[in-house]
Amino acid sequence: MMCDNLLMKIFNVIVFAVAAYYTFTGGMMMAMYWMAAGMLIDAVVDLIYHFLPKHKKC
Numbered sequence: 001m002m003c004d005n006l007l008m009k010i011f012n013v014i015v016f017a018v019a020a021y022y023t024f025t026g027g028m029m030m031a032m033y034w035m036a037a038g039m040l041i042d043a044v045v046d047l048i049y050h051f052l053p054k055h056k057k058c
Helices: 006-024 028-051
Strands: none
C-alpha cells in the first residue's frame, strides 16, 4: 500500500480477517479469492489516487 489512508487500512484488515476465517475453517480457495480481490482493489485505488490532481502526498 503506497498511500497512508486510514480507510484503506481498515478495508485491508477486514479483507485479511475474512481470508483468515476461511483459511482456518477449511475454505482455502475462498480465502485465496478474498486475498486476491483485496490486493487488486488496493492496487487500483492506489493507482487512481496517484493520478488525482492535487492529491495529498502520501
